Amino acid sequence: MKKIASLILVSVLGGIITLGSYKLFLEDETTNFLPENNVTQESFIPVNNSNRIYGTNADFTEAAEKTVHAVVHVKNVAVFKGPRNIWEYYQYGNSGGRALQGAGSGVIITPDGYIVTNNHVIEGASEIEVTLNNNETYKAEVIGSDPISDIALIKVDAEDLEYIPFGNSDNVKLGEWVLAVGNPFNLKSTVTAGIISAKARDLNARDNSPQSFIQTDAAINPGNSGGALVNINGELIGINTAISSPSGSYIGYAFAVPSNNARKIVEDIMEYGDVQQGILGIRGGSITPAAIQELELSESQGVFVSDVTPGSGAAKAGIREKDIIKKIDNIRITKFSDLTGYINSKRPGDKVLVKIVRDGEEKELNVELTKLETYSIAAIGLEVANVTEEELKALNAPNGVKINRTLAENLPSADLVGGIISEINNQKVNSIRDVREVIQERRTSDPIVITYYDHNGEKQRMAWR
Structure with a gap:
């Protein structure tokens, strides 16, 4: 499945880029994941309902002090055995190692160590390392993620951490002062100020996109991904996600997932294990x-x-x-x-x-x-639905969605219905949300090729041009 960054790579002022700061180097130490901690929505996510402050003589010091210690540096580490290229062979021989493949930011949202970040910051990680503002370092585990919204929830084993309460992003106003808190260019604990430039901004050229971002002119750069956008009361109103820039650095336009959307996704992951749309x-x-x-x-x-x-x-x-x-x-x-x-x-x-x-x-x-139980792929005349583990095992399919019904008379319904689609245009799909993402990102003129498992559990391919 495409990285979620592809959702926002559109031609806005020369291009949209994600903010994860990516580089490659090797480290020697090895670490293990923490055991999973099962929680439910009863483990509440703090929300701040305090009175709001407005004014031209705004003092940012209190909001900065409240939030800077609750924004962490997130490192995405890949563990590999043996050299993956000639450079690694000459450096380390055949022993393998650990490579930092991405870095960004995260926001502590509960005192017991739940952290929200961007999916593209932690995607594909073998290990996740979190560093607090006081230089304490923890290993984190992924609790869940949603690539479509680019939100992920991770957890560290700690207590009494400083955290940022959620504010109500529906109440933000154009021109309202905001702070962006994160780790741009691996510079820890950076705070910048700006205003809300726009609400409900859609970065996708198509009108039916599920995206809706808060736009700000607070300075945000690579490495700010997953960091906090807060109001002057120190309430979390967004998760910084993207910038619009031909150079890849700040030029005045940045975008954040609204906090109400991020909070709902996090609560869904905590209670249900996935997003309830x-x-x-x-x-x-x-x-x-x-x-x-x-x-x-x-x-x-x-x-x-x-x-x-x-x-x-x-x-x-x-x-x-x-x-x-x-x-x-x-x-x-x-x-x-x-x-x-x-x-x-x-x-x-x-x-x-x-x-x-x-x-x-x-x-x-x-x-x-x-x-959202089914999704219609109108271009090929198929309706798909989410599939159970039992249905996957019955057809020896590793992943996929079920063909629920055919929408076109010329399709062999008896042969297709009940089959499992595992890939669309060589991208793995695990849910109807994945299918929707692939189809919406496809150009109308592009063909559609599906890989599916038929009633006998045999792998087949079909193409529509």
Whole structure:
């Protein structure tokens, strides 16, 4: 599966790059993972509901002091046996060693050592090393991760650590002062200041992207990945993830995963082991000048509903094709990333109040979010669903998703339905979220090649051009 960094490598001001600081060198010592610690959502994640402070004469010292000791340096180490190239052979012979393949930042969110960082910072690590601001070093284990949102949860065996409480990212305002705390260029405990430049920013060229970022002009550079974006009260409002720069260094644009989204993902990992995605059950897009003219719309902002999934919460609540979504709960919806950003902070079963415009009249509908259980690959006419371990074992498949049904009449339904797709375009898929990521990142003109295990457990390939 592509690194999550590929989600944000789009042509914005010359390019989007991830912030992990990558270099390669060898170290001699070896370490072991800590044993897994099972937790549930009852192990609460601290949240700060204190009064907010605004003003032009803002004092950053208190917020900096509150947060700098709760942001750590994260090292991604790969352990290998034997030399992997000629340089390693001449340096170390046949003994192998440890290579630092990535470094970034992380945010302590509980006093007992839970740390949130970016998935791309820890992806592929054999060992993870965490260094606190006081130079204490711990070995960490990965509790879980979500490549689509680029969020990962790791844990160190420690107590009484300083931590940063979550703030409410829905309440951030344009122009609000913020601090970015991290380890750019391996410089420990760096704090920079800026403002909120934009909310619900989508870095993907496609309008149906699940991304929704906070944009800031606080100076963020390689190595800040996984660090904290905090408000002047020292509350965590974002996890720094990307910068927009042709050179790879700060030029005034940086992006963070909103804290409400990060917190929900972390709580899902703690309680369920993976992300529980709630959906409205609609397809649509932002209202653009072209859409206004083509569809003769009376509204200039919002999300235009092009399709409603049968049986979904949206369908049951009465949302229809051609409705325009203007607001969800207290969140104003002006574009598609406003909608996805807010819905991604919710779970299946949560209820939201959706304000729509239909034929010039406003309506409010209560919608219960449903779970993302299936995904339709419209380009090839297949619907896929998540698969159980038993279903994988039955077909000797190492990983994959189940072909749930065919959507095209010319496909051999009896042969395909029940099979397990393990790869799409040579990328491994383990869930329907993985499938969605691969399909959304694919250019429309590119072919689709699936590797699947048929009813006899035999590996097959099919291609659509």
